[in-house]
Amino acid sequence: MSLGVARYYVSFIDDYSRRCWVYPNKKKSDVFFIFKTFKARVELESEKKIKCMRTDIGGEYTSNEFDNFCQQEGIKRQFTVAYTPQQNGVAERMNITLLEHTRAMLRTAGMTKLFWAEAVKIVCYVINRSPSTVIDLKTPMELWTGKPADYSHLHTFGSHVQCPRKIEGYCLWDPTAHKVIISRDVKTVFLLGDLEEEMYMLQPEGFEEKEKENLVCRLNKSLYGLKQAPRCWYKRFDSFIMSLGYNRLSSDSCAYYKRFGDGDFIILLFYVDDMLVAGPNKDRIKELKTQLAREFEMKDLGPANKIQGMRIYRDRNNRKIWLSQQNYLKKILRCFNMQDCKPIFTPLPINFKLSSSMSPSNEAERMEMSRVPYASAVGSLMFAMVCTRPDIAQAVGAVSRYMANPGKEHWSTMKRILRYIKGTSNAALYFAGDLDKSKSTTGYVFTLAGGAVSWVSKLQSIVATSTTEAEYVAATQASKKAIWLQMLLEEIEHKQENIALFCDSQSALHLAKNPAFHSKTKHIRVQYHFVREKVEEGSVGFQKIHTEDNLADVLTEPLNRDKFIWCRSSIGLEEM
Structure with a gap:
């Protein structure tokens, strides 16, 4: 049995070109349906009709529906005598070749029989592009298409490959989960947009118009792959919904x-x-x-239960909602073999320190670390960080600074974060109550209806010369986000009368409220005085908060267990 649960395969051979087609199937009774699919395909490709077919007398070929179909299509049937495979030597020899090559490929690649169906299709593909003495050292594909075979894309069976991000259709085997991952780009939204420019394309392969192969097609609609396609689709939808x-x-x-x-x-x-x-x-x-x-x-998929990889849970009676990435986080743990690790309560220790001095200093260490999936682990956690897990923002931000040259200490820190994920994979962002009665607490994190809706944890683009300057610059960035959130809520008719920014730096608070000139702050760039302008006009309130009550500490520094758990629950993360 194969990955796709196939137990058999059926092969078809064109007697003239010796081109072969292979179709793995679960049941012998599927052969009739497969033949109809095969017939439609080859007749479209060759622009010729199948006139004669030779098979053995197996039940899959002798059913009434198979006979009736061939009679209706004018296909002559030829059957071999029982136990005389030599009467159909071309097909029998091809089956032996297919199986011998398949066994050799699986053995060479070190793969199990589970992959036989994938291997036999690859063998068929290669045979069709291999010279044969029967057809004067030409290839079956050359006789079938009239063009030489192309070998530039071929690789050894079992080779390690990567899937480029721009490729939307692929089939991958996940050795950890023991399953096939298939992605097919079957959406047609990009085909709905109207092009504003005059654009042309080559005639599609297999659909060239005879004696006009040198002509091109003018596009009436956008196509996948065009840089204009997403914009065309957006404008089409936008104009309709606005209407x-x-x-x-x-x-x-x-x-x-x-x-x-x-x-x-x-x-x-x-x-x-x-x-x-x-x-x-x-x-x-x-x-x-x-x-x-x-x-x-x-x-129509019904009530939303998933969006952009986030699972949506509801308690309609109590007007509560949760956003969770539990399944995704468990996949991350399995991917990096951390599913059985010992969980911990905080992503980083209190006296946490990382530096570039911990990076490999010689080529041997770099080669050793090159086999560690450091960048992959950081990227996997970043997706969770920006979607539902603000509690790991500071930790992920810290380890992400060393992706270019990570060392063993950096990887140990990454595994510590994964241990924290192990113990909190069921944590979800929680929202409750009436939007009109919700309060927004801002710093580096904004909460609405009890749950975090926007958060920031990143290095500043400048070198601050004091904690006052660092807090002041951060307050400016937070105030910009606050203004945007206020505008968003106003547009959906939930006006926020006052936005309160809470800061635990008395000096930064004084600087925002008092525009007095001071030698220690005169160097601060004008762009960072945005918060002062908003405080003066009254659109933003700047208030002092004690460090022990500052929720944003979870995004800026390692905390002890009690403070970390309090901050985590205060921004709406709770276990389900």
């Missing part, structure tokens, strides 16, 4: 809002071809989905 009376938010061009006269409203979030629709009236939402389905080919 329905929805307003595009100026604070987020992929969010739309519509207020109805009876107090109802709908919020639509749009990400390429994924959408989230929210509103208090189900009939209004149903009407919108009907309108969208009439204009675009869409599939």
Whole structure:
């Protein structure tokens, strides 16, 4: 049995070119359906009809439906006598060759019989491009297509490969989870956009118009692969949704809002071809989905339970919602063989220090660390960090600075973070209550309805000469985000009268409220006085908070266990 649960394979050979086609299948009864698929394919490629087919007298070839189909299509049937394979020597010899080469490939690659179906298809592919004495040392593909075979893309079976990010369709084997991962790009949203430019393409392979092969096709619609395609699709959707009376938010061009006269409203979030629709009236939402389905080919997935890799859980009775990446985090642990590690309570120790001096100092150490998946681990955790796990933002930011040349101490720190993930993989962002009654606490983290909605943990772009300057610069960055969040809420009619920025630096607080000239702060760039301007005009309030009560500490420094757990729960992370 193969990865795809195939137990058999059926092969078809063209007697003239000796080209072979192989189809693994689960049951012998599938052969009739496979033959119909094969017939449609080869007749389209060759522009000729199948006139005669020779097989043995196996039950898969002698069924009534197979006979009736061949009679209707005018295909002459030839059957071999029982136990006389020599009467169909071409097919029998091909099957022996396929199996011998398949066994050799699996053995050479060190792979188990589980991969036989994949191997036999590769063998068939290679045979079709190999010279044969029967056809005067030409290749089957050359006789079939009239063109020489191309070998530039071939690699040894079992080679280690990487999947480029731009490739959207692929098939991979996950040796850890023992499963095949398949991604197919079957979406058609990029084909719906109208092109503004005049563009041309070569005629698609297999669809060239005879005697006009030198001509090109003018595009009427956008295509996948065009740099204009995403923009064309967005403009198409944007114009349609705006025609329905929805307003595009100026604070987020992929969010739309519509207020109805009876107090109802709908919020639509749009990400390429994924959408989230929210509103208090189900009939209004149903009407919108009907309108969208009439204009675009869409599939209604029902109540949202997943978006961009985040699982959505609800408690409708108590008006609570959670965002979780538990499954994703468990996959990360399995990927880096940390699924059985001992969990810990904090991602970093209190006296944590990392530096470039811990990086490899000679070529031997670099070669050893090159086999460690350091960058992959950092990237995997970064996705969780920006989506649902602000508690690891400071830790991931620290280890990410050494991706160019990581050392053993850096990798040990990375594994410590994974140990923390092991113990908290079920932690989820929690939101509850009425939006109108929620409060926003800002610093490096913004909370809304009890849960974090935006957070920052990164190195500043300048070298601060004092803690006052560092806090002041951070307050400016936080105030910019606060203004944007305020604009976003106002556009969906949830106006925030006052934004409070909490800071545990009395000096930074004084600097923001008092524009007095001072020799120790005169060098601060004008751009960082944005927070002072907003404090003066009253759009932002700047307040002192004690260090023990500062939630943002979880994003800026290693904490002891009690403080860390308190900060984590205060920004809405709780175990489910």
